[in-house]
Amino acid sequence: MKKPAxxxxxxxxxxxxxxxxxxxxxxxxxxQEETSNLDCLTATQAYIxxxxxxxxxxxxxxxxxxxxxxxxxxxxxxIDNCGDPxxxxxxxxxxxxxxxxxxxxxTCESAIANSGIAEANLNNATSDLYTQFCNGYVLALQxxxxxxxxxxxxxxxxxxxxxxxxxxxxxxxxxxxxxxTAWNGEAIDLNNDGTENTNFLNEMxxxxxxxxxxxxxxxxxxxxxxxxxxxxxxxxxTTNSYVYTIECEDEIENSDFTWTQxxxxxxxTDTASSDVSEWTINGNDLxxxxxxxxxxxxxxxxxxxxxxxxxxxxxKQ
Numbered sequence: 055m056k057k058p059a060x061x062x063x064x065x066x067x068x069x070x071x072x073x074x075x076x077x078x079x080x081x082x083x084x085x086q087e088e089t090s091n092l093d094c095l096t097a098t099q100a101y102i103x104x105x106x107x108x109x110x111x112x113x114x115x116x117x118x119x120x121x122x123x124x125x126x127x128x129x130x131x132x133i134d135n136c137g138d139p140x141x142x143x144x145x146x147x148x149x150x151x152x153x154x155x156x157x158x159x160x161t162c163e164s165a166i167a168n169s170g171i172a173e174a175n176l177n178n179a180t181s182d183l184y185t186q187f188c189n190g191y192v193l194a195l196q197x198x199x200x201x202x203x204x205x206x207x208x209x210x211x212x213x214x215x216x217x218x219x220x221x222x223x224x225x226x227x228x229x230x231x232x233x234x235t236a237w238n239g240e241a242i243d244l245n246n247d248g249t250e251n252t253n254f255l256n257e258m259x260x261x262x263x264x265x266x267x268x269x270x271x272x273x274x275x276x277x278x279x280x281x282x283x284x285x286x287x288x289x290x291x292t293t294n295s296y297v298y299t300i301e302c303e304d305e306i307e308n309s310d311f312t313w314t315q316x317x318x319x320x321x322x323t324d325t326a327s328s329d330v331s332e333w334t335i336n337g338n339d340l341x342x343x344x345x346x347x348x349x350x351x352x353x354x355x356x357x358x359x360x361x362x363x364x365x366x367x368x369x370k371q
Contacts, residue, residue: 097131102174104128109171115156122153146170162202169194177317188219215337228315232340234264236367244298258282260302266340266368268313274322278307338370 108125111118129147138144149163149170157164172194176187195213204210234255241250244257251257260282268274281303289295310325320333320340333342343365 094136097128097135101128101132105171105174109175111156118156119153122150122156126150126153142170160201162198165194165198165201169198173317177319185219188216192216192219228268228313228320228335228340229270230268231371232266232268232368233371234261234366235369236365237261238365238367239362242362244300246297258300258302260300265371272313274311274313276309276311278309279304281305340368340370342366 104121104124105128108121111121126147129143129150132138132143133147146167149157149167151157151163157167169191172187172191176184176191192213195209198204199209237254238252239254241252242254242257243250244254255261260280263277263279265277266274267277283301283303287297289297312323312325314321315335318335320335321330322333323330331342333340343363345363
C-alpha cells in the first residue's frame with residue numbers, strides 16, 4: 055500500500071480495519087470544513103493588527119470596547135479559518151467577556167490575556183526584536199504564575215524553554231534532522247499484551263526511522279521507511295474491546311517540502327501537493343495535532359466505532 059511521505063506527515067492515515075465477521079470498516083479523517091490558505095492568511099493578518107492595537111491600549115475607557123471587540127473578532131476569525139487544535143485561541147477569547155469594560159489587571163483572566171498578547175508579539179518578532187519580545191513574554195508568564203498559579207508546571211516549562219532569550223535567529227532551532235518518536239493519543243493496547251500505551255509507537259515495531267530533514271535554505275525532505283496496516287476483531291463477549299493485528303511493511307518514500315518559521319510555529323508545505331501543515335517546536339521536540347485524527351466507521355450504519363485524537367512528535371537528532 056503506497057503512501058507518499060508528506061501525506062503521512064499530514065496525518066492522512068490509511069488503515070485497514072475489520073470486524074470479527076470480516077466486514078470492512080472504513081476509517082477516515084473527520085471531515086474538515088474547506089478553508090483556503092488565503093482565508094487563514096487573511097485571518098492571521100487581521101489578528102496581528104487587532105492584537106497590536108489591543109496591546110497598545112492607552113487606558114482610555116471609551117476606546118477599550120471597540121479595540122477589545124476587534125481583538126475578539128480576530129480570535130474568532132483564527133478559530134474559524136485556521137483551526138484551534140490546542141484550544142488556546144478559544145481560551146484567550148473567553149478571557150475578554152463581553153468587552154464592555156477593561157479587564158481588572160489583577161485577575162487571572164487579565165494575566166492570561168497579557169500572556170497571549172506577549173506570545174503573539176514574540177511569534178511575529180523579527181530577529182532584531184526577538185530578545186526584547188522574548189523577555190516581555192517571560193515577564194508576562196511569570197505574572198501569570200503569580201496570579202493564576204501553575205498547577206501542572208506547564209507555564210514554567212515554557213519559560214524554561216525560552217532560556218535566556220539570547221537567540222536572535224529562531225530558524226537555527228529547526229535546521230537539522232528530526233526522528234519520529236511518538237504517536238500520542240488515548241491509551242490503547244495495539245500489541246495485545248494487556249498493557250495500554252498512550253504512545254502508539256511503543257505498541258508496534260514500525261515507523262522506527264521516519265525522519266524530517268530541515269535545510270537552512272527553507273527546503274526539506276520527509277523520509278518514510280515503513281508503513282503499518284492495522285486489523286482488529288471485536289473481543290468475544292464485548293462490544294467495544296478489540297484485538298488488534300499489525301503488519302509492518304518496509305517502504306522507502308521521500309518527499310520534498312518547503313518550510314517557514316514564525317516563533318515556535320513551523321509551517322510545512324508539500325512541494326508536490328501544496329498541502330500545508332502547522333507544527334510546534336519546543337526545544338528538541340517538534341509536534342503536530344489533529345482532533346479526531348483517527349476514526350473508524352461501521353460500514354453498515356456509518357456509526358463511529360473508534361475515534362482518537364493524535365499528536366505526532368519528532369525529536370531532534
